[in-house]
Amino acid sequence: MSTDEQPDSLAEQAAAWVPPWARAPVPAERAPAPEPEPPPALEPELVPAAELAPGPEPVSAPEPEPVSAPEPEPVSAPEPEPVSAPEPTPVVEPSPVRPEALALLDDGELRAALEAILLVVDEPVAEVILAQVLEQPTDRIAAVLADLSAGYTAAGHGFDLRRVAGGWRLYTRPEYAPYVERFVLDGQSARLTQAALETLAVVAYKQPVTRGRVSAIRGVNCDGVIRTLLSRGLIEECGSEPESGAYLYRTSTLFLEKLGLDSVEELPSLAPFLPDDVEEIADAQR
Known part of the structure; x- marks a missing residue:
C-alpha cells in the first residue's frame, strides 16, 4: 500500500486491518512478501472541547423493591365449650292449701281463718296484709273484722278485738285485768317512774x-x-x-x-x- 493509498485516519486503518487468522494463506513457492513498513504516526486530530466534555450519565430507574406478601396469621380453632350436665329440676311439693280454694272462702271459713291468724300475731296487723295473705278484698276483710269485734263484745268474752296502731289485735278486757296481772307478773311490777x-x-x-x-x-x-x-x-x-x-x-x-x-x-x-x-x-x- 503506497503512501497515497494510506487511510486518512486511525479508524480507517483499524477497519482495513485483517487479523492473521483471517488472511489468505501464502503459496509455498512464492517468497514471503516483505512486511510493509509501519505507517507514519499521524498527529491526533484536535477534537472540540464541547465534544470531549462528558455528557450526563444516564440515570437508571431505581429497581422496585420486592414487596413481600403478608404472611397469613394462624387461625386457631375455637376451643369447644365444656358441656355441663343439666341440673336436676327441683321437685316442688304441692301446698296442702290450694290457691284456687282461697278465693272460695265463705264467711264462716274467713272468720275462722282471721281468728287463727290473730291468735299468733305479736303486734297489730293491718287489713291490707290480711287481705294479701287470704287473697280477699280489703273491704271484705274490714267488714268481717268489725263483725268479729262486735260479736265478741255481745257474747261477753274475756277478750276483745280492737283496732290499734293501724292494725287489729286481740286484747283482754279491762275488767279482767287484775287476774291477768296476777298471772303474768306474779307479784312483780315493772312500772314506769x-x-x-x-x-x-x-x-x-x-x-x-x-x-x-x-x-x-x-x-x-x-x-x-x-x-x-x-x-x-x-x-x-x-x-x-x-x-x-x-x-x-x-x-x-x-x-x-x-x-x-x-x-x-x-x-x-x-x-x-x-x-x-x-x-x-x-x-x-x-
Whole structure:
C-alpha cells in the first residue's frame, strides 16, 4: 500500500486491518512478501472541547423493591365449650292449701281463718296484709273484722278485738285485768317512774320535740329518762331540728299499742286537767 493509498485516519486503518487468522494463506513457492513498513504516526486530530466534555450519565430507574406478601396469621380453632350436665329440676311439693280454694272462702271459713291468724300475731296487723295473705278484698276483710269485734263484745268474752296502731289485735278486757296481772307478773311490777311518765306525756303531746325542750318544760334534766324510754321502745328518734341540729323524738307504735290507741289524735285533751290560772303561772315563771 503506497503512501497515497494510506487511510486518512486511525479508524480507517483499524477497519482495513485483517487479523492473521483471517488472511489468505501464502503459496509455498512464492517468497514471503516483505512486511510493509509501519505507517507514519499521524498527529491526533484536535477534537472540540464541547465534544470531549462528558455528557450526563444516564440515570437508571431505581429497581422496585420486592414487596413481600403478608404472611397469613394462624387461625386457631375455637376451643369447644365444656358441656355441663343439666341440673336436676327441683321437685316442688304441692301446698296442702290450694290457691284456687282461697278465693272460695265463705264467711264462716274467713272468720275462722282471721281468728287463727290473730291468735299468733305479736303486734297489730293491718287489713291490707290480711287481705294479701287470704287473697280477699280489703273491704271484705274490714267488714268481717268489725263483725268479729262486735260479736265478741255481745257474747261477753274475756277478750276483745280492737283496732290499734293501724292494725287489729286481740286484747283482754279491762275488767279482767287484775287476774291477768296476777298471772303474768306474779307479784312483780315493772312500772314506769313518775319522772318517766311525765317525760312520756310531754313527748306525746309536744311531738316531735327535742330533749332540751322536754327538760325546759319539766324544769329538770331529762337525759336519763329519755334513754329509759328509748330502751323500752316507747319513744323513737324522728330526725333532727333544722335550727340546732338536735334530735327530735316522738312516740312509737308500741306506745299506741300499750294505750290501745289507733293514733295520737285519740289522746285525751289536756284542757280539763289544766288549772284555771295557767296563764298567771306561766307569766310568773317568766
